[in-house]
Amino acid sequence: MRFDQYFEPATVEECCGILKEYGSDAKILAGGTDIVPRLKNKIWRPKAVVGISKLPDIDTIAVSKDGLVLGAAASLRKISLDQSLEKNYKVIMEAAGHVSSMQIRNIATIGGNACNASPSADAIQGLIAMEAKAVIAGPDGNREVAIEDFFTGPGTTVLKEGEFLLKFIVPAPKAGTGAAYKKFAIRGDTDISIVGSACRLILKKDGTVEDARISLAAVAPKPIRAAEAEKLLIGKKLTEELIDEAAEAAAKHCSPISDQRATAEYRKQMVRVWTRHAVKEAAERAEQAE
Numbered sequence: 485m486r487f488d489q490y491f492e493p494a495t496v497e498e499c500c501g502i503l504k505e506y507g508s509d510a511k512i513l514a515g516g517t518d519i520v521p522r523l524k525n526k527i528w529r530p531k532a533v534v535g536i537s538k539l540p541d542i543d544t545i546a547v548s549k550d551g552l553v554l555g556a557a558a559s560l561r562k563i564s565l566d567q568s569l570e571k572n573y574k575v576i577m578e579a580a581g582h583v584s585s586m587q588i589r590n591i592a593t594i595g596g597n598a599c600n601a602s603p604s605a606d607a608i609q610g611l612i613a614m615e616a617k618a619v620i621a622g623p624d625g626n627r628e629v630a631i632e633d634f635f636t637g638p639g640t641t642v643l644k645e646g647e648f649l650l651k652f653i654v655p656a657p658k659a660g661t662g663a664a665y666k667k668f669a670i671r672g673d674t675d676i677s678i679v680g681s682a683c684r685l686i687l688k689k690d691g692t693v694e695d696a697r698i699s700l701a702a703v704a705p706k707p708i709r710a711a712e713a714e715k716l717l718i719g720k721k722l723t724e725e726l727i728d729e730a731a732e733a734a735a736k737h738c739s740p741i742s743d744q745r746a747t748a749e750y751r752k753q754m755v756r757v758w759t760r761h762a763v764k765e766a767a768e769r770a771e772q773a774e
């Protein structure tokens with residue numbers, strides 16, 4: 485591993501200053517599960533590595549009546565086990581808990597999962613389902629971006645030079661909300677997803693779908709919403725046939741590639757199967773919600 489400087493800024497301003505000074509020659513280090521192998525294998529040769537663990541509140545997990553704040557360096561294991569999330573943010577726990585093994589989750593962070601921008605990233609799927617916003621710190625202050633707009637392609641994000649991801653804010657869910665994330669991989673969670681599907685439903689008291697969000701992992705160059713499937717559900721009461729139709733629409737409108745894990749055709753079939761499971765579980769949770 486070769487780099488000239490290692491920094492551990494104590495303030496957001498200091499961090500942005502270092503990032504601005506070094507520009508594309510600087511890399512942030514959070515848990516290191518993605519970046520360290522690249523440094524070791526000399527795929528990346530930054531001049532400066534910037535550790536963010538000393539920044540104030542960077543690993544916070546804070547629930548209030550307005551919603552949830554997750555610091556960018558909150559570890560996936562802490563998120564997956566934090567009982568304060570169980571009632572309203574279970575899908576965020578669930579998605580974080582599906583990332584690899586306990587050893588990886590112990591050090592990997594939610595911000596790293598987003599900034600690595602892998603199309604198959606699991607943890608951010610819970611955030612997309614729950615309408616999270618990414619708060620980005622930069623030399624001119626903070627800005628907010630809807631999490632699904634944070635990604636620009638495989639491995640790329642909207643972050644500009646001098647900026648880093650500070651935290652996520654997730655609005656408190658409306659009454660009648662239920663959400664679930666389903667990961668499909670051959671060797672379980674230790675394996676990278678062939679397909680991931682997250683669904684969040686808001687059900688009215690009479691069972692009509694007030695709002696639906698479905699997002700998919702590993703079937704496009706970046707995480708995507710299944711807009712056609714969502715539209716089919718909104719304003720209707722859920723039936724087996726309607727859920728099938730929505731799952732079919734999600735499969736039809738995604739654009740997976742064939743790789744060593746699965747063919748594009750198989751991935752589409754799995755989108756249909758796992759979106760169905762995600763919608764059904766989201767509906768069950770919504771029915772039980774207050």
Ligand SMILES: Cc1cc2nc3c(=O)[nH]c(=O)nc-3n(C[C@H](O)[C@H](O)[C@H](O)COP(=O)(O)OP(=O)(O)OC[C@H]3O[C@@H](n4cnc5c(N)ncnc54)[C@H](O)[C@@H]3O)c2cc1C
Nearest residue numbers: 512514515516517518519584592593596597599605606649
């Ligand atoms: C064996 C193994 C198995 C894995 N399995 C899975 C899996 O099943 N599912 C899955 O989703 N992922 C998986 N991953 C990938 C990885 O663990 C996750 O993406 C993890 O969440 C990354 O977090 P980190 O804190 O380790 O990031 P780091 O490695 O520290 O950083 C990742 C990238 O994001 C940048 N970065 C980090 N934090 C910030 C920030 N706050 N602001 C700006 N840039 C930042 C870094 O510069 C780097 O480019 C696996 C990795 C390994 C090694």
